[in-house]
Amino acid sequence: MKTTTLTKKLSQIISMTVGAFMALSAMQVHADTSLTETSLSKYEQENLKFGSVTKTAVNTGAYQVQEGTGTPFWVYCLDPLTYLSSQNSYTTTTLSSFVSSGYTALFNTAAYQARGVKNQYDDANTTTTTVLNKLTELYSHAYADSLTSVDKSAAFQYAIWEIEGDAVNYSGTSGGLQYLSSATTAFKDQVNTYLTALNTGSWGALSAVTNYIYTVYKSSTLGNSQTVLRVTQAPSNKVPEPSTMLLLGIGILALGASRHAAKATKG
Numbered sequence: 001m002k003t004t005t006l007t008k009k010l011s012q013i014i015s016m017t018v019g020a021f022m023a024l025s026a027m028q029v030h031a032d033t034s035l036t037e038t039s040l041s042k043y044e045q046e047n048l049k050f051g052s053v054t055k056t057a058v059n060t061g062a063y064q065v066q067e068g069t070g071t072p073f074w075v076y077c078l079d080p081l082t083y084l085s086s087q088n089s090y091t092t093t094t095l096s097s098f099v100s101s102g103y104t105a106l107f108n109t110a111a112y113q114a115r116g117v118k119n120q121y122d123d124a125n126t127t128t129t130t131v132l133n134k135l136t137e138l139y140s141h142a143y144a145d146s147l148t149s150v151d152k153s154a155a156f157q158y159a160i161w162e163i164e165g166d167a168v169n170y171s172g173t174s175g176g177l178q179y180l181s182s183a184t185t186a187f188k189d190q191v192n193t194y195l196t197a198l199n200t201g202s203w204g205a206l207s208a209v210t211n212y213i214y215t216v217y218k219s220s221t222l223g224n225s226q227t228v229l230r231v232t233q234a235p236s237n238k239v240p241e242p243s244t245m246l247l248l249g250i251g252i253l254a255l256g257a258s259r260h261a262a263k264a265t266k267g
Helices: 003-027 095-106 128-146 150-165 185-200 242-266
Strands: 030-033 035-041 044-050 053-060 063-067 073-077 090-093 177-179 212-219 228-233
Touching: 044 150, 053 150, 073 150, 090 095, 095 128, 095 212, 128 150, 128 185, 128 212, 150 177, 150 185, 177 185
Parallel strands: none
Antiparallel strands: 030 090, 035 063, 044 053, 044 177, 063 073, 073 228, 090 212, 212 228
16 A cells, blocks of 8 residues: 555544544533532531631531432532522533633632632632642542531631632631631631641641542533532542543554555555
């Protein structure tokens, strides 16, 4: 077979494979998903301050939701200034995709542009890389621990919000997000434990790492309902994702075609 023919066929194969890859990538996001709260929760009401805006009795912690008629699961809130609306529709996406795009859009909604919040508690105080890395660190070390008590769950939720909109030197008493002196002592103590670990990278008894698959349920209309984060434990012997297999296939096909082309040239 002539080299030009092989090259043409290889180009066609790559084109078809890339098309399949794009289709699979698109499948990772779907629309018109509804979430309904169950009767179970792990949150408590705490008094917090976002910028110069004081919010009392903020529901802080994990709560259980159900997607359609599926099995209920726990979520944490990525949007502290918005309430959950079960009538709203959601799209699901990966955490990395949300942080790289939807995260900035979230902090551009009306609640975060309000006087007293903008430039104090918002995405201008950190970077998307830091947010993604720190959220992953927090979850991989402390997510399972957070679900063992209401105080820990509330503190874990606070840590998520701190990562999203505050400076890298995380603190409960300074910066754009703060807990008030009237917040419960157990909550404040646990917040300090999680934030110290994030600042130092030393997790002590929580040094073990668990790998998770992250799914963000993003409100179809940001600012209209909470955007929440769900995680499921990743299998220890996880099968390569379809996108990885497709890229591997392209490499194998390209290598085979180049060898055939070399033989044809020599012949």
